[in-house]
Amino acid sequence: MKPLLGLTVAGAVALPGALAAQETIPLTVASSHPTTIPWVGMIQTHFMAKIDEILAETGNYEIDWQEAFGGQLYKANATLSSVEDGITDIGWVFSLLEGGQLPLSQIGSYTPFATNNPPVQLEVMQELLDTNAAFADEWEQYNVVVLGLTGTDSYDIYTKEPIESFEDLEGMKISAPGALANWLRGTGANAVDGSLTTFYTDIQTGVSDGVLSLALGVLPAKLYEVAPYVTQVNMGVAFSGAIAANRDVWDGLPEEVQNAMVEAGNYYTEAHGQDLLERHAFALDKIQELGADQDPPVTLAVMPEETRQAWVQALPNIAAEWAEATGPEAPGFLDSYMEGLRARGEEPLRAWDDELTN
Template identity: 45%
Template sequence: MIKRKFLHTSLASALLLAGMVSAHAEETFKLTIASSHPVALPWVGLMSTLFVPEVNKRVAALNKGYKIEWREAYGGQLYKMNATLTSVEQGVTDIGWVFHSLEAAKMPLSQFGSVTPFTTDDVRIILDVANDMNEKTPALKKEWDKNNMVFLGATGVDTYHLFTKNPITSYADLSGRKISAPGSIGLWLKGSGAVPVDGSLTSYYTDIQTGVSEGTISIATGILPNKIYEVAPNITTVNIGALYIGGMAMNKDSYGRLPPEVQKIVKDVGKEYSKALGETLMQRYQGALKTMAEVGAKQSNPVRITALSDAEREKWVKTMPNLAADWAKANASKGPAKEIVKAYMHALRERGVKPARDWDEEL
């Protein structure tokens, strides 16, 4: 009798313990992932088509009963392009695309790519270097951390060209023109006589249409889905270079609530998202130019694609002020700005890049 009672008690205890473990393991994490920009843009689209399903797949493979319940809010549903950082920082979204090119005040040292143009058109190299530097450079890691964010993966864009109402056939043609450019990218117009107008892919169409600006320095993969070629049909290929513009990040508090193994998955998939973005951009770039030429041929003001001559491009490269040295000096009190430029340029050369201007040698 005593033995049977003991067995019943032991069995009951075991079942209770199993139930408790199961209840603990079957945990659902509710996460919001968002962006100011639409999914038509590669760095946003891959958040939905690659990052979310791959995280789900790997979390399920843990076999611990974990589940993520996603709320996806892209295209400015939660916030606009001027709030990409604060929205992740404050937890408006748990995960989001942070456009640090518009955040020079909060992330000054992360602007190193903007002050070193004319390096390479291969965005895969740019993103590889950016991911490496964000993992290994304490000052860059600190910029994400102090803004209550965990860096997941670098985002970038294909090489920059000019998209304007009227033709640009020489560097001198920029003088006096109002050219839209987001944040620190407006620095590339210094020395040209052009007037930079702050904006982004979500505002260029209206800005050019209404005369706020006369064109933009931008990217083919962004101009195409936003149909900006309709109001800026003159495409002048300059090849200012691909650019690291920000990254996908997670609110630090939200990240801290995840189990360590899920945190690792989020970070690992973040890097894979970044690598996939580089490959996607390289594939879409030429296609975007071709499509704009084909579709734009039917417009009342047809799309024309011309290349800025090597001589005129060289004038732009040489006439541009010493952006990197000016930036390093201005940000010396905020961290090792000069060393970051040197590390960046060195990393590019290690990967076979031959910059049109050796910014680090002018510091």
């Protein structure tokens, strides 16, 4: 167990009559990905900044942030354990790569074409975290406190060669993160495991022919340079993880600081979801603009609706497979997730929950 880093008193020379001195709390915040990735950058600009703003209202506490973004402390394959073990006090947990430890968190990865609306999905996931004991326990058992949720914008295909028909996917090697490889099953493509930190090199060196990824990740990672053919599939958004605090550190924080972090986490989740929604189209436009003069230039093609329907129907019943492998709590969790989407106006292209009994 890692003890809370020592509190220090700010302003050793206080004015006469001062009732209390401000306490400075050193905390390390880290991630596997760089701040050029939007949801990581927003940890600084929204989560941390909001905490600082809230605490400044009373002046009782100040956080001395020790930043270790961009894989300085841990890589993408160790995000959960690094927060759990106190390698960092607060960190981004990349749940897409933690399927064995966080199986319920993979729900979005096993229900493609269900929603392209990040704010709605994050709202549903927060509701489930607040109301579903199995989901909350899934995170809490790893000695972490979830503070803010992260998701993705909608996924598309970026390749070295154009995709002109559904059949063109046959035999292609497509990089995909973790459980999202399931979205390629039934297409004839071969999934190659990876993440935004490895995709560029994998495509450049021929390990893969392209990537299943999202515009807000492709843009800063410059994947369009090596995969200039963009096929806009609108496969859906996925729950990708959370900002989490080490439980031992959390328990040692003053209540005022804890409350500030909870409020900042909610603010981050809402702002992040809206940012994903608004910037997806911008990112696709920017990718085309930046790649216009390269050879070959970036080319975007929108996948026809009938081809999207063919894709989703070609998939095996991955939601049922996930539910069976996850355990008895999974069917109810899936029902709640899909109904949560529908209650907010979403129209899934495939009723994954209805197929559990078929």
